[in-house]
Each structure stands twice: as structure tokens, then as C-alpha cells.
Amino acid sequence: MSDFRQDFIRFAVSKNVLRFGEFKTRAGRLSPYFFNAGSFHDGESLLGLAQFYAKAILSAKIQFDMLFGPAYKGIPIVAGTAIALAQNGHNVPFCFNRKEAKDHGEGGALVGAPLKGRVLMVDDVISAGTSVRESVDLIRTNRATPCGLVIALDRMERGNGELSAVQEIKRKFELPVISIITLDDVLSYLQTREELVHNLLAVQKYRQIYGVNANAA
DSSP, X not given: OOHXXXXXXXXXXXXXXXXXXXXXXXXXXXXXXXXXXXXXOSHHXXXXXXXXXXXXXXXXXXXXXXXXXXXXXXXXXHHHHHHHHHHTTOOOOEEEEEEEEEOSTTOXXXXXXXXXXXXXXXXXXXXXXXXXXXXXXHHHHTTOEEEEEEEEEXXXXXXXSSSBHHHHHHHHHOOOEEEEEEHHHHHHHHTTOTTTGGGHHHHHHHHHHHBOOTTOO
């Protein structure tokens, strides 16, 4: 696990974004951990989050022309990531969408730079993958090309079938999905933290029951 991944987990735990205990998921599963990117809700937290997105993007060496963030959680993430990339010498345009098209002023469903070229999507996590499908359709409708997706956490967890939401996106759209951290990174982190190691067995058990093969696609 590279240093920025370890640093991101420490950062998420310190901001109470990554928590351990017992939490009920949308699927009705009892999860031993919970990740809520919405808790990066002050300037310092958002700055730190954006810097980690930028590090993940630059580390992946993916080729792209602009960023797109789906409403609503993707909006602050895409703006912050564009700023963090600019601080690292990579100034790129960004865009986000409205849930409902505006019928006055500049109008339309998009805010920011025009969608064109290779578009890298940024979001927090993938659950059902609905926002990704909508984003891909929107990008293609504007005659641009979706070239990848960046998320904070890959839960590596099965959906209704044998694949995770991330694996389904990779297979359906043939797009790379970059995550700052994965559940396996969280497990590695727990093994090194004496004050959290009591959560390790529960997360390992959850991974065994609901986890996917990391190499499947």
C-alpha cells in the first residue's frame, strides 16, 4: 500500500469519515465499517480530500482532458480536485451537472466548462452505479468520451450478482476505475493499528462473506 493510501485512511479516520462498529447498508447487510464522504464538510477536510484525489489520478497516469462531477456529492469533489491538480502543475477544466435543467439565465443541465475530449469522472463511492451510468450517457450525448472514473473507496463488495459495483462498471463501459483506497487497504491498515485491531476480525469476516475476487472484471 503506497504512502498516500495509508495517509488517506488515517485522514478519513481522523475526520470520522471512516468509522468502525456495526452499520446497516442499503442492501440490508450489517457492515463492520462505514465510509461517509459527506463528513468531509469543512474547508480543511475538502482540501485534504481533493489532494488525495489528485494524487490517485497522477499516480494512475491516466490520460484525460477534463473532469466531470455528478450532482450532488461529485460537485465539491470535482471542483476541489481541479484546484489540487492545478497546484500540482496540471490545470484542467471541469464541469458538473444539475439534477434538473435550468430554463433561464445560461440554461441547460451543465455548469462549468463544455464537455469535450476525454472526460474523467470523479465521485465518492459507487453503490448501484446509477450516477455513473447517467454520467456516461450525459458525456456521450455531448459528443465527448468518458475515459475513466475516480472514487474514494472501492468496497470490493458483491452487488446482486457475483461482481462488485466497480467491476460491473468496468465490464459494462470498459472504463478504468481508480480508487484512492480499497477494502483490502483498510484491512492492511487495521493490522498495523493496535487501537483498532479489534475491528480486524469483523472486517475480515465481512470480506469473506460479501467480498469479490479483486482480479475479476
